[in-house]
Amino acid sequence: MAVEILIETEGWRDVDVTALAFRAVGATLRHRRVDPACDVSVLACDDARIAALNSDFRDRPRPTNVLSWPSEERGACRDGAAPAAPRDPELGDIAIALGTCAAEAAAAGIPLADHATHLLVHATLHLLGYDHVRDGDAALMETLETEILADLGLPDPYSR
Incomplete structure (x- = not known):
């Protein structure tokens, strides 16, 4: 598995976003039994950068926590069915915003990591x-997130 990390916002180094990304992507691929020879790119940025990306790609000119x-x-x-396995080993790109993530974590009383x-x-x-x-897709995705996080020793984020 190759995870390419671009850290644009230095605060992400404080939580070791590189290690978090390898851990999260790896656990997700293992859980879904996806060939680990996949590539993912992660941009660890600030709210201004993700707001620009959100505007450009989703026509929503405001910060969000994560985009993919x-x-x-x-x-x-x-609805509710699992998608087909990837054919392309290049899975895609992720951007994650420090300010929004930190504010959400603080509001929920959980560690940013x-x-x-x-x-x-x-x-x-x-x-x-x-x-x-769709409702069935949302239920499936929430269940998978909860299972993957449990595999990582983290609590169910939907039970708070």
């Missing part, structure tokens, strides 16, 4: 074709 761009469409046709790990698992599932637009 799969290299190919992998979504399931049927735990919240960032959750968001990186969430984004990796998006790269694998999982989504939360």
Whole structure:
């Protein structure tokens, strides 16, 4: 597994975002039994950068916690079904914003590293074709996130 990390915001070094990304992406790929010879790129940025990306790609000119761009469409046709396995070893790109993540973690009373790990698992599932637009897909994705985080020794983020 290759995870390429670009740290644009130095504060991400304080939580060792590189180690978090390798851990979260690796756990997600293992859980979903995806060939570990996959590539993922992670941009660890600030709120201004992610707001610009959110504006450019989603027409939402405001910060968000995490964004993902799969290299190919992998979504399931049927609500609640698992998507097809990736054909392309390049899974895609993730951007994660420090300010928003830190504010969310503080509001929830959880460590930033735990919240960032959750968001990186969430984004990796998006790269694998999982989504939360339809109810069945959302339920499946939430269950997978909870299982993967449990594998990492982290609590269920949806039970707070």
